[in-house]
Amino acid sequence: MTQYSTAQNPCSDNVILNQWHAIAALEDTGRNPHRTRLLGEDLIYYLDGDDVVVSRASGERAGPGLPVHCDYGYIWTCLGQPEKPLFDMPEYHEADRRNVCAASVGVRVSAPRAVENFLDMGHFPYVHTGILGEVPHTEVREYDVELDLEKDEVLATRCRFYQPQAAAGATGGMLTEYIYRVPHPYCSILYKSCPDDESRFDVIALFVQPVDEENIRAHALVSVIDAHSASIDIRMFQQTIFGQDKPILENQVPKKLPLDPRAETPIRADKSAVFYRRWLSQKGITYGVIPAAA
Numbered sequence: 001m002t003q004y005s006t007a008q009n010p011c012s013d014n015v016i017l018n019q020w021h022a023i024a025a026l027e028d029t030g031r032n033p034h035r036t037r038l039l040g041e042d043l044i045y046y047l048d049g050d051d052v053v054v055s056r057a058s059g060e061r062a063g064p065g066l067p068v069h070c071d072y073g074y075i076w077t078c079l080g081q082p083e084k085p086l087f088d089m090p091e092y093h094e095a096d097r098r099n100v101c102a103a104s105v106g107v108r109v110s111a112p113r114a115v116e117n118f119l120d121m122g123h124f125p126y127v128h129t130g131i132l133g134e135v136p137h138t139e140v141r142e143y144d145v146e147l148d149l150e151k152d153e154v155l156a157t158r159c160r161f162y163q164p165q166a167a168a169g170a171t172g173g174m175l176t177e178y179i180y181r182v183p184h185p186y187c188s189i190l191y192k193s194c195p196d197d198e199s200r201f202d203v204i205a206l207f208v209q210p211v212d213e214e215n216i217r218a219h220a221l222v223s224v225i226d227a228h229s230a231s232i233d234i235r236m237f238q239q240t241i242f243g244q245d246k247p248i249l250e251n252q253v254p255k256k257l258p259l260d261p262r263a264e265t266p267i268r269a270d271k272s273a274v275f276y277r278r279w280l281s282q283k284g285i286t287y288g289v290i291p292a293a294a
């Protein structure tokens, strides 16, 4: 198991404790117990017949069971009391989609930093050069962001960006349209133009497992309308993107996300980040962030 050097502070943030968090791809889970860490606590998970068991680790043994929910290809659990069902992502269940658990990557950064990076189109030409962007197409065009109070999520729409290779199945450059949802403090869903069907969107979801305040495992689900690409190519495409993001994320200082609006200068590309930070502040989240001074 990965060793984490950061001193462990138990999570006292009830908003985060009461969320469902993804811990592993269901397809990677078997009868042999595996260990992982969530919010600074060691967990064991395994299959018992058709059931998934997740529990706190007590030495080498499993302790009392935790709540389990399996959806979107991943195992989700909660260390507190789940206050509401996991967010809705109906596209996953459409019959003609390819759903691929594409990656689970350890990164030394806080969960909110990873979500914010996922929302940021401005880094595409510089970090994902030749794939999600390229010089001189560096402009982030005007887009809309709102806080959907009914659904309790941040929504960014009308995002457009020129991409040389928007997806594993893309055969040339295209002006890609994006919609971002942030329906969970540590998860985001991206809808982007589908190279195979102009009327629909491909979906890439980021489920961030907060290992502790400054370490994560980033789980990616790719849900695409693509009859041609091999699953391994869909996986390799997403892992290439993650591999480019990982060193950028690990060099961010501070590792926690500052919520004070004056902490880091916003630019247009950061408009969704401004809403995301404000939403975290309104929720009173303290884990993985540097709260704004009262």
Ligand SMILES: [Fe+2]
Pocket (backbone or CB within 6 Å): 117, 118, 123, 127, 128, 241, 244, 245
């Ligand atoms: Fe990126």
